Amino acid sequence: MDESVLNCEHGLGVSLRDATGDQCPPTLASALNYAVFPGGARVRPQLCLAVALANGNPEPGLASAAAVAVELLHCASLVHDDLPCFDDATTRRGKASLHAKFGERIAVLTGDALIVAAFQHMARAANTVSDPTRLASVMGIVSAGVGAPMGICAGQAWECESRVDVSLYHRAKTGALFVAATCAGAAAAGVPTPGWVELGNSIGEAYQVADDIQDAIADPDSIGKPTGIDIALDRPSAVRELGIDGAVKRLEACITRGLDSIPACRGRSQLHAVVQKHSNRFFPKGIKRSAA
Amino acid sequence: MDESVLNCEHGLGVSLRDATGDQCPPTLASALNYAVFPGGARVRPQLCLAVALANGNPEPGLASAAAVAVELLHCASLVHDDLPCFDDATTRRGKASLHAKFGERIAVLTGDALIVAAFQHMARAANTVSDPTRLASVMGIVSAGVGAPMGICAGQAWECESRVDVSLYHRAKTGALFVAATCAGAAAAGVPTPGWVELGNSIGEAYQVADDIQDAIADPDSIGKPTGIDIALDRPSAVRELGIDGAVKRLEACITRGLDSIPACRGRSQLHAVVQKHSNRFFPKGIKRSAA
Numbered sequence: 274m275d276e277s278v279l280n281c282e283h284g285l286g287v288s289l290r291d292a293t294g295d296q297c298p299p300t301l302a303s304a305l306n307y308a309v310f311p312g313g314a315r316v317r318p319q320l321c322l323a324v325a326l327a328n329g330n331p332e333p334g335l336a337s338a339a340a341v342a343v344e345l346l347h348c349a350s351l352v353h354d355d356l357p358c359f360d361d362a363t364t365r366r367g368k369a370s371l372h373a374k375f376g377e378r379i380a381v382l383t384g385d386a387l388i389v390a391a392f393q394h395m396a397r398a399a400n401t402v403s404d405p406t407r408l409a410s411v412m413g414i415v416s417a418g419v420g421a422p423m424g425i426c427a428g429q430a431w432e433c434e435s436r437v438d439v440s441l442y443h444r445a446k447t448g449a450l451f452v453a454a455t456c457a458g459a460a461a462a463g464v465p466t467p468g469w470v471e472l473g474n475s476i477g478e479a480y481q482v483a484d485d486i487q488d489a490i491a492d493p494d495s496i497g498k499p500t501g502i503d504i505a506l507d508r509p510s511a512v513r514e515l516g517i518d519g520a521v522k523r524l525e526a527c528i529t530r531g532l533d534s535i536p537a538c539r540g541r542s543q544l545h546a547v548v549q550k551h552s553n554r555f556f557p558k559g560i561k562r563s564a565a
Numbered sequence: 566m567d568e569s570v571l572n573c574e575h576g577l578g579v580s581l582r583d584a585t586g587d588q589c590p591p592t593l594a595s596a597l598n599y600a601v602f603p604g605g606a607r608v609r610p611q612l613c614l615a616v617a618l619a620n621g622n623p624e625p626g627l628a629s630a631a632a633v634a635v636e637l638l639h640c641a642s643l644v645h646d647d648l649p650c651f652d653d654a655t656t657r658r659g660k661a662s663l664h665a666k667f668g669e670r671i672a673v674l675t676g677d678a679l680i681v682a683a684f685q686h687m688a689r690a691a692n693t694v695s696d697p698t699r700l701a702s703v704m705g706i707v708s709a710g711v712g713a714p715m716g717i718c719a720g721q722a723w724e725c726e727s728r729v730d731v732s733l734y735h736r737a738k739t740g741a742l743f744v745a746a747t748c749a750g751a752a753a754a755g756v757p758t759p760g761w762v763e764l765g766n767s768i769g770e771a772y773q774v775a776d777d778i779q780d781a782i783a784d785p786d787s788i789g790k791p792t793g794i795d796i797a798l799d800r801p802s803a804v805r806e807l808g809i810d811g812a813v814k815r816l817e818a819c820i821t822r823g824l825d826s827i828p829a830c831r832g833r834s835q836l837h838a839v840v841q842k843h844s845n846r847f848f849p850k851g852i853k854r855s856a857a
Binding site for chain 2 (some may be wrong): 291292293294295296297299300301302307349353355356358359376377378379382384385386388389390392393395397398399400405406408409413416417419420421422423424426427430431432433434439444445446533535562
């Protein structure tokens with residue numbers, strides 16, 4: 274396991290130990306751990322750390338805290354997204370979804386507590402940060418990626434509207450937290466963030482397209498969650514719009530656009546390699562790629 | 566309307582304007598406003614501001630941001646608390662509860678977005694704060710009041726356990742956010758917080774006992790929400806434990822304990838008066854008080 278993964282798992286462990294500490298109701302404590310461990314690919318926190326590293330990572334404590342916060346918020350969104358009133362998914366990451374295992378009340382509270390834990394973890398990083406104004410900037414970026422008007426909550430809320438701008442919906446539901454990851458990494462390193470928006474947007478869009486492809490063709494057992502949701506819930510999907518081949522082409526184009534967008538920085542080539550490595554995982558097994 | 570109420574309403578308006586800004590899904594935007602306006606008594610933010618003021622309020626921007634955050638988090642907790650899987654309450658503050666009006670999905674998302682907005686609002690206050698380390702300290706205090714292991718989420722989660730320490734349950738579910746309010750006010754003013762815990766705890770307990778009394782004897786129409794919940798859901802309650810007269814005595818004792826706990830500070834007598842004024846509202850109309 275590489276260093277940035279270990280860094281992230283360690284930070285998540287610290288945050289969870291705090292949240293499940295003395296006097297935590299035992300079921301909530303179990304559910305919090307269940308929601309975060311074992312994790313998925315941890316793409317977002319690694320992207321955050323990789324951007325900070327590519328820019329010299331002068332505030333490693335802050336970059337790590339931002340990475341952990343982004344992942345906690347992602348886990349929170351999965352728990353709430355699986356709830357009966359949304360996707361009503363009974364499996365996630367190859368095991369029972371959180372509400373299927375612990376009940377709906379604990380699932381709502383687990384999501385809430387993870388959101389709070391994310392911000393609490395960043396606030397605690399203040400002790401390790403030499404420039405405390407940078408902390409507020411990172412927090413602002415992270416919160417914009419999850420709240421309203423343009424973060425995950427807003428993205429989910431588009432599912433409740435009769436008229437939806439699909440691009441806006443995907444940018445908010447999926448892209449915003451990737452943008453938060455790249456821009457928080459940049460802000461933690463003290464470099465201007467606008468140059469890092471496109472990387473987050475492109476990888477976010479790639480991730481969404483990959484998810485659409487999986488939903489259309491993958492075997493639920495192999496990916497550990499239900500498939501066929503887009504058609505069942507009549508959701509917009511790159512596969513429904515473009516077919517499988519067209520969706521794969523769009524996925525490739527998103528990744529290329531993201532890679533090309535990486536601003537000049539001292540660790541550009543290493544970052545390029547990290548993004549490439551994670552992007553390779555977006556292609557479902559057996560899929561035909563134009564580049565291959 | 567006194568200045569601290571105006572201050573709070575203004576700050577809530579700013580935060581909501583940001584959250585419901587350009588590109589926010591319209592139903593979520595309406596629901597966010599519905600959850601926050603018109604408000605209840607705004608006891609917690611006023612307590613926070615009153616403590617900061619009693620200590621000279623050298624960072625008014627930070628104290629106001631903390632007060633607003635505490636109220637947003639309170640509103641979030643009410644929305645989630647009313648959900649069908651918890652209290653299944655159809656009314657709140659004299660109108661339809663949020664999920665009754667906007668549906669369960671929007672209610673979950675509104676709570677989530679309000680939690681995020683609270684932290685985003687504090688992060689934005691960084692621009693107005695002369696000592697930025699103080700911001701992290703205030704954020705840490707506020708997050709402890711809502712998350713796990715000892716904030717509101719933990720308090721609610723005790724409702725899912727078969728064995729409950731009632732005092733711990735109430736401290737987490739109700740007391741923790743009052744403690745966050747008093748201690749955040751103190752931290753914003755740069756004074757040590759431990760001396761301010763007891764005021765928050767006592768007023769929190771008083772509030773809880775008052776709520777138990779209301780639940781037992783009030784008319785649902787006059788308080789704008791359902792009553793009789795404690796017995797229906799077999800919840801611990803001061804009235805069930807002590808009877809009405811005993812509960813009123815405990816309410817009086819909590820308020821006295823809170824008032825007595827206020828540490829020496831330059832605005833002690835004004836703060837005493839503010840706490841007294843809010844506490845008077847805790848007594849349901851027509852109730853017999855020992856002091857009266």
